[in-house]
Amino acid sequence: MTDKPICLIVGAGDYIGAAIAKRFAKGGFHVVMGRRRGELFASLVEEIEANGGSAQGFTWDARRQETATEMFAMVEKEIGPIDICIFNVGGNVSFPILETTERVFRKVWEMCAYAAFLTGREAAKYMVVRQKGSIFFTGATASMKGNAGFAAFASGKFALRGLAQAMARELSPQNIHVAHLIVDAGVDTKFVRERKRQAGIDVETLPPDTLMNPDSIAEAYWYIHHQSRDGWTHELDIRPFAEKW
Amino acid sequence: MTDKPICLIVGAGDYIGAAIAKRFAKGGFHVVMGRRRGELFASLVEEIEANGGSAQGFTWDARRQETATEMFAMVEKEIGPIDICIFNVGGNVSFPILETTERVFRKVWEMCAYAAFLTGREAAKYMVVRQKGSIFFTGATASMKGNAGFAAFASGKFALRGLAQAMARELSPQNIHVAHLIVDAGVDTKFVRERKRQAGIDVETLPPDTLMNPDSIAEAYWYIHHQSRDGWTHELDIRPFAEKW
Amino acid sequence: MTDKPICLIVGAGDYIGAAIAKRFAKGGFHVVMGRRRGELFASLVEEIEANGGSAQGFTWDARRQETATEMFAMVEKEIGPIDICIFNVGGNVSFPILETTERVFRKVWEMCAYAAFLTGREAAKYMVVRQKGSIFFTGATASMKGNAGFAAFASGKFALRGLAQAMARELSPQNIHVAHLIVDAGVDTKFVRERKRQAGIDVETLPPDTLMNPDSIAEAYWYIHHQSRDGWTHELDIRPFAEKW
Amino acid sequence: MTDKPICLIVGAGDYIGAAIAKRFAKGGFHVVMGRRRGELFASLVEEIEANGGSAQGFTWDARRQETATEMFAMVEKEIGPIDICIFNVGGNVSFPILETTERVFRKVWEMCAYAAFLTGREAAKYMVVRQKGSIFFTGATASMKGNAGFAAFASGKFALRGLAQAMARELSPQNIHVAHLIVDAGVDTKFVRERKRQAGIDVETLPPDTLMNPDSIAEAYWYIHHQSRDGWTHELDIRPFAEKW
Numbered sequence: 001m002t003d004k005p006i007c008l009i010v011g012a013g014d015y016i017g018a019a020i021a022k023r024f025a026k027g028g029f030h031v032v033m034g035r036r037r038g039e040l041f042a043s044l045v046e047e048i049e050a051n052g053g054s055a056q057g058f059t060w061d062a063r064r065q066e067t068a069t070e071m072f073a074m075v076e077k078e079i080g081p082i083d084i085c086i087f088n089v090g091g092n093v094s095f096p097i098l099e100t101t102e103r104v105f106r107k108v109w110e111m112c113a114y115a116a117f118l119t120g121r122e123a124a125k126y127m128v129v130r131q132k133g134s135i136f137f138t139g140a141t142a143s144m145k146g147n148a149g150f151a152a153f154a155s156g157k158f159a160l161r162g163l164a165q166a167m168a169r170e171l172s173p174q175n176i177h178v179a180h181l182i183v184d185a186g187v188d189t190k191f192v193r194e195r196k197r198q199a200g201i202d203v204e205t206l207p208p209d210t211l212m213n214p215d216s217i218a219e220a221y222w223y224i225h226h227q228s229r230d231g232w233t234h235e236l237d238i239r240p241f242a243e244k245w
Numbered sequence: 246m247t248d249k250p251i252c253l254i255v256g257a258g259d260y261i262g263a264a265i266a267k268r269f270a271k272g273g274f275h276v277v278m279g280r281r282r283g284e285l286f287a288s289l290v291e292e293i294e295a296n297g298g299s300a301q302g303f304t305w306d307a308r309r310q311e312t313a314t315e316m317f318a319m320v321e322k323e324i325g326p327i328d329i330c331i332f333n334v335g336g337n338v339s340f341p342i343l344e345t346t347e348r349v350f351r352k353v354w355e356m357c358a359y360a361a362f363l364t365g366r367e368a369a370k371y372m373v374v375r376q377k378g379s380i381f382f383t384g385a386t387a388s389m390k391g392n393a394g395f396a397a398f399a400s401g402k403f404a405l406r407g408l409a410q411a412m413a414r415e416l417s418p419q420n421i422h423v424a425h426l427i428v429d430a431g432v433d434t435k436f437v438r439e440r441k442r443q444a445g446i447d448v449e450t451l452p453p454d455t456l457m458n459p460d461s462i463a464e465a466y467w468y469i470h471h472q473s474r475d476g477w478t479h480e481l482d483i484r485p486f487a488e489k490w
Numbered sequence: 491m492t493d494k495p496i497c498l499i500v501g502a503g504d505y506i507g508a509a510i511a512k513r514f515a516k517g518g519f520h521v522v523m524g525r526r527r528g529e530l531f532a533s534l535v536e537e538i539e540a541n542g543g544s545a546q547g548f549t550w551d552a553r554r555q556e557t558a559t560e561m562f563a564m565v566e567k568e569i570g571p572i573d574i575c576i577f578n579v580g581g582n583v584s585f586p587i588l589e590t591t592e593r594v595f596r597k598v599w600e601m602c603a604y605a606a607f608l609t610g611r612e613a614a615k616y617m618v619v620r621q622k623g624s625i626f627f628t629g630a631t632a633s634m635k636g637n638a639g640f641a642a643f644a645s646g647k648f649a650l651r652g653l654a655q656a657m658a659r660e661l662s663p664q665n666i667h668v669a670h671l672i673v674d675a676g677v678d679t680k681f682v683r684e685r686k687r688q689a690g691i692d693v694e695t696l697p698p699d700t701l702m703n704p705d706s707i708a709e710a711y712w713y714i715h716h717q718s719r720d721g722w723t724h725e726l727d728i729r730p731f732a733e734k735w
Numbered sequence: 736m737t738d739k740p741i742c743l744i745v746g747a748g749d750y751i752g753a754a755i756a757k758r759f760a761k762g763g764f765h766v767v768m769g770r771r772r773g774e775l776f777a778s779l780v781e782e783i784e785a786n787g788g789s790a791q792g793f794t795w796d797a798r799r800q801e802t803a804t805e806m807f808a809m810v811e812k813e814i815g816p817i818d819i820c821i822f823n824v825g826g827n828v829s830f831p832i833l834e835t836t837e838r839v840f841r842k843v844w845e846m847c848a849y850a851a852f853l854t855g856r857e858a859a860k861y862m863v864v865r866q867k868g869s870i871f872f873t874g875a876t877a878s879m880k881g882n883a884g885f886a887a888f889a890s891g892k893f894a895l896r897g898l899a900q901a902m903a904r905e906l907s908p909q910n911i912h913v914a915h916l917i918v919d920a921g922v923d924t925k926f927v928r929e930r931k932r933q934a935g936i937d938v939e940t941l942p943p944d945t946l947m948n949p950d951s952i953a954e955a956y957w958y959i960h961h962q963s964r965d966g967w968t969h970e971l972d973i974r975p976f977a978e979k980w
Binding site for chain 1: 904907908910912944945946947948950951952954955958962963964965966967968969970971972973974975976977978980
């Protein structure tokens with residue numbers, strides 16, 4: 001058990017998820033993280049603790065209902081009440097429609113929307129009792145626009161947005177802040193740099209801040225969670241200054 | 246085999262689907278219809294034939310990939326090339342988020358979006374070869390707005406909209422017209438009349454045209470399909486004059 | 491006076507306006523047209539009459555309230571009740587924000603939105619009494635997206651969209667159909683062909699239907715006006731199959 | 736001249752504007768404010784100074800180009816470089832369309848959009864030279880939805896949104912942060928309380944935070960201005976937890 005408020009991050013990957021974890025740990029939260037390969041959390045937990053924070057990482061397949069139910073129960077019972085739950089599972093793939101297998105279409109939805117539903121509902125289960133909490137979802141460019149080659153991903157991200165909106169309209173009056181943050185650009189990752197290179201862009205000579213630092217995104221989560229409830233934001237976009245949109 | 250152009254309706258229910266079938270049959274199309282209980286098509290086919298049209302109905306579970314693949318192959322081989330494919334499967338349910346089971350969330354998505362993907366992709370498979378055809382999807386109020394109590398349905402309908410948009414951007418340049426028609430009100434069905442009654446509305450004394458006649462919706466599908474390709478509509482809304490929105 | 495239903499087009503230019511005029515004349519309407527230089531209507535009226543239709547053109551500055559008031563009164567008194575009023579004044583200009591003079595910003599708004607307000611309100615004045623009629627507004631790409639270099643035009647077209655939406659919500663329950671048609675591409679005009687050429691595109695070798703024929707747009711106005719009131723469309727987009735969006 | 740960064744607020748009224756002024760003064764900015772009746776700033780300046788901040792208020796009619804040009808020149812020359820410029824002029828009125836005079840329609844647009852253009856362009860003039868700055872615009876419910884009875888206001892607020900979007904797409908790559916903040920509810924003012932009372936709502940017994948405290952809105956401006964440029968927000972909504980939307 002911890003006396004700190006708890007920030008749970010489901011889908012805490014190496015970039016946005018890790019940055020959010022560090023931001024909330026720095027701000028005095030105990031951070032609980034889940035991802036499919038929980039063993040990958042070791043160095044992140046170490047880094048957070050070295051900086052005076054506290055965090056725990058778990059193996060957590062967000063697409064399994066049993067996992068969702070058990071893990072939320074475990075966190076609530078053994079660690080403490082979840083103050084904020086952030087859903088950050090990815091799922092960005094691109095295929096022409098004729099090359100989109102049913103498996104891909106289904107998996108992308110499971111990652112983008114079904115896992116979000118399981119996570120959001122389990123979080124709501126505990127927060128509704130307390131009439132208090134935050135549930136945030138990470139969106140993407142594809143949440144707003146279905147581009148050619150992104151049928152599966154756009155469908156998944158649109159699904160997430162519809163879920164977030166309906167949950168916000170239902171849960172906000174119960175003092176639960178539901179937000180949808182649209183990350184409308186490539187975060188600075190090896191994957192994105194490689195993709196830029198393949199598109200003929202010399203990544204090394206890009207102006208500073210052309211790619212997003214995950215820390216900047218984490219700051220938005222931190223801010224939104226700390227809004228007074230008479231002025232809650234449900235949706236905002238985040239993109240680098242030089243991004244075309 | 247038929248010499249007429251073929252209109253395929255997947256999810257041809259008693260209201261919108263049946264109205265579209267009659268409209269296209271009247272306009273000289275051979276109508277092929279699918280729904281889970283194919284035996285229910287008997288009287289509709291009879292009615293269409295009595296009016297000088299032609300139609301066939303099949304048992305067709307739109308949520309099964311094997312069915313989609315086989316049925317499309319069957320229609321294309323044994324009946325003729327599909328000129329227009331209309332996806333009209335429903336899925337409207339309402340539950341508070343805490344009472345939304347994973348089964349409901351999944352089923353609603355399977356009906357709204359996964360079945361639409363299977364249907365749209367199989368249609369595209371044949372149409373891309375011919376560089377010609379139309380693929381239309383039926384949306385709802387929940388396609389644009391996630392209302393309280395509609396987490397599952399809004400998520401499913403948003404997912405359909407993202408799919409439709411991505412398919413439109415990919416397939417339109419290949420001369421395939423992909424459209425998303427938003428039916429933003431209750432069609433005049435027993436179900437809707439009962440719901441109005443429960444809400445204290447005296448359905449019998451409503452002004453004429455307050456509830457939608459499915460024929461009016463069918464007319465929109467007919468019109469959109471006959472647009473010249475230099476002026477295609479991707480999205481339009483349809484609602485009765487007296488509807489609040 | 492005429493016994494035909496009357497279609498009034500304010501801002502009837504050489505392309506979309508003229509095409510709408512011909513479409514409604516062909517369909518049995520008496521067409522009344524206004525533009526700033528009324529003398530330019532001569533050949534269009536001649537063409538419509540040669541095809542068995544009837545039309546009249548007037549000098550009409552849509553941005554002047556006195557003109558709006560007087561002309562609507564004149565049409566209603568001397569020609570007959572207006573069945574449908576279409577507002578089609580343009581205003582597409584592009585300037586960097588620092589080169590956008592206050593005169594340009596104001597004029598563009600006057601053309602896009604202020605003239606639309608005067609036209610729509612005067613039309614409503616007569617239609618509300620009859621509890622019957624249609625008021626349609628022509629939108630553009632800039633109605634949905636404010637692109638760089640289009641501050642004045644996007645602001646004007648967004649303003650038109652807000653006006654159309656508010657009028658629809660207020661007037662639809664009074665049996666007046668208010669619609670907003672988004673023409674999301676360049677119509678095939680000398681101006682657009684020249685702009686394509688300057689952008690290095692060989693206009694002569696474009697695939698057929700890459701540029702919009704105004705007749706295709708006119709067909710949308712015709713269709714929307716003939717919708718049954720239990721299934722009215724408020725907004726639809728129109729673009730050529732090959733257009734990027 | 737001041738050594739502090741300068742926050743300029745055009746349309747600094749008694750509620751949101753004043754709250755933003757206090758927030759930025761507290762944060763170390765020198766606040767320059769303009770409104771039509773500059774004499775009303777006296778007590779606000781006093782309050783800010785009493786709290787250790789610095790501020791100046793001017794009579795400033797935001798709808799006059801000469802005023803915009805002269806006042807920006809004056810601030811830049813005599814006070815210092817403007818770091819952030821916030822446009823906060825209101826304009827909320829409601830009239831049925833037939834009772835909306837041309838004067839009302841024009842005035843509302845002048846307040847919502849024309850004044851925003853003059854303010855934004857003058858700010859950009861100086862910021863483009865420095866390749867640095869922020870320009871924020873205050874939106875409202877009517878920025879997103881044109882409700883019945885709000886033709887003039889919705890048209891004006893839509894116009895503002897189109898302007899803000901086009902300016903963002905043009906100026907962001909020049910390191911100027913353009914944002915549009917949608918205040919989607921009634922701020923706690925005498926006017927709003929009176930309106931609630933007239934609607935039969937007992938304002939005194941509303942749950943705490945049902946009406947928005949302008950300070951909560953001010954906090955959003957503060958946060959958005961301090962975002963790192965690799966993660967800028969262009970648009971966000973702000974509404975109280977209990978608000979219907």
